[in-house]
Every structure is written in C-alpha cells, then in structure tokens.
Amino acid sequence: MSTRSVVVLGSTGSIGTQALDVLGRHGDRFTVAGLSAGGANVRLLAEQVVATRSPVVALADAAAAPALRAALADLAPGWPEPELLLGPSAAEELAGAGADVVLNGVTGAVGLGPTLAALRAGSTLALANKESLVIGGALVTGARRSADQVVPVDSEHSAIWQCLRAGRRSDVRRLVLTASGGPFRGRPADEVKRATPAEALAHPTWSMGPVVTVNSASLVNKGLELIEAHLLFDVPVADITVVVHPQSVVHSMVEFVDGSTIAQASPPDMRLPIALGLSWPDRLDAVAPACDWTAAASWTFEPLDEEAFPAVRLARGAVAASGTHPAVYNAANEECVAAFLAGRIAFGDVVGTIERVLDRHEGVGGDALSLDAVLAADAWARRAAREVLDRR
Numbered sequence: 001m002s003t004r005s006v007v008v009l010g011s012t013g014s015i016g017t018q019a020l021d022v023l024g025r026h027g028d029r030f031t032v033a034g035l036s037a038g039g040a041n042v043r044l045l046a047e048q049v050v051a052t053r054s055p056v057v058a059l060a061d062a063a064a065a066p067a068l069r070a071a072l073a074d075l076a077p078g079w080p081e082p083e084l085l086l087g088p089s090a091a092e093e094l095a096g097a098g099a100d101v102v103l104n105g106v107t108g109a110v111g112l113g114p115t116l117a118a119l120r121a122g123s124t125l126a127l128a129n130k131e132s133l134v135i136g137g138a139l140v141t142g143a144r145r146s147a148d149q150v151v152p153v154d155s156e157h158s159a160i161w162q163c164l165r166a167g168r169r170s171d172v173r174r175l176v177l178t179a180s181g182g183p184f185r186g187r188p189a190d191e192v193k194r195a196t197p198a199e200a201l202a203h204p205t206w207s208m209g210p211v212v213t214v215n216s217a218s219l220v221n222k223g224l225e226l227i228e229a230h231l232l233f234d235v236p237v238a239d240i241t242v243v244v245h246p247q248s249v250v251h252s253m254v255e256f257v258d259g260s261t262i263a264q265a266s267p268p269d270m271r272l273p274i275a276l277g278l279s280w281p282d283r284l285d286a287v288a289p290a291c292d293w294t295a296a297a298s299w300t301f302e303p304l305d306e307e308a309f310p311a312v313r314l315a316r317g318a319v320a321a322s323g324t325h326p327a328v329y330n331a332a333n334e335e336c337v338a339a340f341l342a343g344r345i346a347f348g349d350v351v352g353t354i355e356r357v358l359d360r361h362e363g364v365g366g367d368a369l370s371l372d373a374v375l376a377a378d379a380w381a382r383r384a385a386r387e388v389l390d391r392r
C-alpha cells in the first residue's frame with residue numbers, strides 16, 4: 001500500500017483518538033493531512049497536532065482559536081503554526097480538501113456537510129458518523145462515485161461489509177444486525193423510563209462518546225444502524241433482522257439464500273473497523289487482539305424486545321414513510337438526548353417524543369429530496385421535539 005494522506009474529523013473524540021492511535025502505529029503507511037474538532041478540548045487537540053504534525057486544523061468554535069494557539073505555542077515553541085480553518089463550516093472545508101481518506105468521526109447531523117464534501121472531492125470516506133448517511137439518504141449514496149468510496153467504520157457495518165465478500169450480492173437473503181441490548185436489556189419498562197444519565201451512560205461492552213452511548217441504551221442507535229445498513233448495502237429494511245447479542249463479539253452477519261450465515265467476530269475494539277476504514281482493502285498488522293479460542297466462551301443471541309424498545313420499529317417506519325422521515329428521527333433524537341443528558345427530561349421521554357414528532361412530519365421524497373429539504377426537516381424536527389417536550 002502506498003502512503004495515504006488522512007483527514008480525521010472529530011479527532012478529540014472516542015473514534016478520533018482511537019484513529020490517531022492506529023495512525024500513530026502505522027506512520028509508514030499514513031500521513032495526517034488535517035485534524036478537526038469542535039473546540040471543547042483544545043489542549044488535547046494541540047497535543048494531537050504536535051504528535052501528528054498535522055498541517056491543517058479545523059475548529060468549529062472560532063472562539064476557541066486563541067486557546068488553541070496558546071496551547072500550540074506552549075507545547076511546541078517556535079514551530080510554524082498549522083493552517084487554521086475556523087467556524088461552523090471548517091470541518092466541511094477540510095473534508096473537501098482532497099485527502100486520500102477522510103475519517104468522519106464527528107457526532108450528529110453536523111457531519112452531513114463534511115460527508116458530502118469528502119465524497120464530492122473524490123476522497124475515500126471512512127464513515128463513523130452514521131447520522132450523515134441516515135439523514136442525507138439518497139443524497140449521500142448518490143454522491144458516491146463507486147460503492148467502495150464509503151467504507152463503513154461502524155462496527156456492525158464493517159462486519160457486514162466483510163461478510164458480503166463471501167458470496168454474490170444476488171445470493172444475499174438477509175442482513176443480521178447484532179445489538180448489545182444496552183445497559184437496560186431485560187429490565188422492566190417502568191424502571192427503564194426513570195433511568196438516570198449515569199445509568200444510560202454505563203454501556204455494558206463499549207466505551208464511546210455520550211450521544212452514541214445513550215442511543216445504545218434507548219436502541220435508537222440500532223434504529224439508526226438499520227437505516228445505515230439499508231442505505232449502504234441497498235437491502236430493504238424488511239430483510240434486515242436485529243438480534244440481541246450481549247457479548248458484542250459477533251459484530252453482524254449475512255445470511256445467504258442457501259441457508260449459510262457468515263459472521264465477523266472479534267473482541268469489542270473499535271480500532272479494528274477504524275483501521276479497516278483507513279486501509280481498505282489492505283489489512284494492517286496486529287491492530288487489536290483476536291478472539292482467544294483456547295479459553296471457554298459463550299456467545300448468546302436473543303430476539304429484541306420491541307415492546308420495551310420500540311426505537312427499531314420506529315426506524316423501519318421512518319424509512320417507509322418518506323425521504324425526510326429518517327432525518328426527523330435523528331434530529332428529534334438529538335434534541336431529546338441533549339435534554340436528557342442536561343437533566344431536563346426523563347429517559348422515557350426520548351423515544352416517545354421521537355414517535356410523536358415522526359407522526360406529525362409531512363415528508364418529502366423522490367425527486368423533491370434535496371439538501372435544503374433535509375436541512376429543513378432537521379430544523380423542523382428539532383422545533384417540534386422541543387414543543388412536544390414543553391407540553392408534557
């Protein structure tokens with residue numbers, strides 16, 4: 001593999017820091033062309049700039065620039081300052097600069113601009129930011145120059161990506177998306193409704209950023225992932241089964257028409273799908289520990305309790321409803337998760353509010369689906385969610 005230039009968006013987050021770990025261990029194969037972050041962790045960002053010698057830094061919060069400059073001067077006195085891109089469009093500008101690979105590790109709908117910019121620039125998009133695909137839908141899949149331009153980083157989709165190589169696409173019967181079940185698996189619905197942020201943030205198998213962790217607890221993450229799989233692999237949602245697998249070792253599966261199921265398994269460690277996103281179709285050496293076949297282990301599978309966790313059912317309905325319902329599903333959820341983490345609403349309000357907002361949405365689809373329509377649906381859903389929550 002020749003050396004690849006890589007832009008890491010969201011470098012200070014869970015995905016971003018693990019990506020830099022992988023890149024740092026394989027400095028002979030990658031150069032860091034740019035880093036981007038929100039601005040909440042400028043000291044860490046400055047340390048990353050110094051460690052990677054990134055020539056460009058994008059910062060969404062322009063007001064954090066003086067602190068970043070000061071941290072850089074402190075850590076590397078006399079070094080030439082990297083080029084700074086500042087403001088809400090900084091990540092998009094960096095994503096569109098033409099690196100070989102853009103890893104989108106930003107959280108939330110703000111990832112849409114960078115995703116589209118990377119695709120339009122012809123870069124390979126290593127996609128962790130599932131929200132941009134879910135809300136952009138056909139706008140994102142249609143911006144791909146080939147199916148391989150987007151390499152999924154989300155663990156389940158990376159697994160499916162790998163399993164699909166075992167047969168012809170026409171021989172795929174279904175995708176099987178595994179879910180850990182989150183911290184509330186098996187708990188009574190009444191108890192779950194009253195869960196605190198600390199309880200929702202205690203994921204049983206993965207250490208991740210706060211939003212995706214809360215989404216795992218509500219199963220909204222699996223709803224987003226259902227839509228993500230449908231879009232990435234062009235499989236109808238009716239042919240995607242969600243199964244609860246609490247150990248998070250089997251990351252997802254593909255069932256073929258002959259009755260054979262191919263699974264991808266590895267101990268839960270995001271560095272594996274991140275590395276694959278960066279290096280595809282090559283595999284890097286010894287990225288993470290493999291399964292230990294000399295030790296006894298049990299893998300269990302159980303159906304999802306859709307009564308207690310209706311988020312996946314709502315996601316199926318959103319896909320069927322219109323091109324903008326998935327953006328509404330995501331935006332209503334983002335509003336609710338922020339309110340829940342701030343202690344303003346109960347955990348039980350999250351999915352109920354998403355359902356009410358989806359019901360009220362007049363969707364847009366077909367040829368009328370445009371970036372403006374998606375952004376309008378996103379903004380409408382945030383207002384609608386706040387109204388629903390205010391009227392409780």
Ligand SMILES: NC(=O)C1=CN([C@@H]2O[C@H](COP(=O)(O)OP(=O)(O)OC[C@H]3O[C@@H](n4cnc5c(N)ncnc54)[C@H](OP(=O)(O)O)[C@@H]3O)[C@@H](O)[C@H]2O)C=CC1
Pocket residue numbers: 009010011012013014015016036037038039040041060088091104105106107108110128129130131153154155206207208209210211212270
């Ligand atoms: N963490 C994981 O293991 C997994 C995550 N994912 C997905 O990956 C994405 C990232 O998740 P995760 O790493 O957990 O999230 P984190 O919250 O840990 O990190 C988010 C990152 O985005 C940055 N950021 C925030 N706002 C902006 C902005 N406007 N422009 C540019 N950067 C911004 C943050 O910077 P700052 O530090 O300044 O706030 C931070 O670097 C999500 O879509 C998630 O669903 C998918 C599978 C697994």
Ligand SMILES: CC(=O)[C@@H](O)[C@H](O)COP(=O)(O)O
Pocket residue numbers: 154155156178179180181182206212215216217221222270
């Ligand atoms: C690691 C990863 O890909 C997360 O999106 C993960 O899927 C969260 O786990 P659950 O949503 O299955 O609880």
Ligand SMILES: [Mn+2]
Pocket residue numbers: 154155156225
């Ligand atoms: Mn996932």
